[in-house]
């Protein structure tokens with residue numbers, strides 16, 4: 001009796017939609033989308049005729065109550081975003097939380113999201129990591145960078161192409177240019193590219209080759225200096 005489905009959609013390559021996502025999108029009464037024109041194209045491509053409605057970040061608080069009432073009456077709703085998994089650096093968590101409070105079952109389908117392939121492709125440790133999404137653009141940016149200086153886990157960031165060089169330079173300045181990092185651009189698309197190097201190397205590369213398209217940057221966590229383990233020549237008392 002699930003009424004709300006959170007449905008990931010491709011981040012570029014339409015082949016990445018799952019069979020289950022297509023079935024759910026076909027079965028629901030309503031698909032809530034960030035941008036109905038964008039999602040409209042996706043639905044047209046897959047010949048899905050379900051009713052489409054817009055659900056922007058800025059009207060989320062206002063519309064949640066109405067949506068809960070509709071769900072309680074039995075309407076089946078799917079939430080999608082422009083690309084990837086809703087809620088991940090996209091609107092939706094307020095609706096998920098409200099469903100929880102109202103006792104409405106929510107099912108989130110596994111599927112495309114940009115940070116997972118970027119992290120895996122970075123060649124940096126991924127057993128533990130922190131997803132930072134977009135850094136604040138102006139206010140709070142330096143504070144956040146300072147705050148993350150001591151982070152030991154691999155860090156994943158979303159960044160816009162026109163801010164990438166500044167981003168790499170700011171991190172190099174704050175954390176040292178020798179930190180390893182990786183930049184993945186246009187994942188799953190025709191011009192997909194991953195560049196790995198130090199923060200300084202990448203800053204230089206993208207200064208010379210201004211990037212286009214969508215970007216995920218992955219940065220190594222701070223390495224802790226391992227203290228030498230005692231004296232290896234010390235004898236144990238017999």
Ligand code: SAM
Nearest residue numbers: 011084085088113114158159186187214215216
């Ligand atoms: N909900 C999405 C997800 O699951 O990844 C993220 C939405 S966020 C508003 C958009 C950002 O995701 C882009 O600015 C970029 O940083 C990243 N992104 C989305 N698609 C991408 C792709 N194909 N290649 C690289 N980064 C991508």
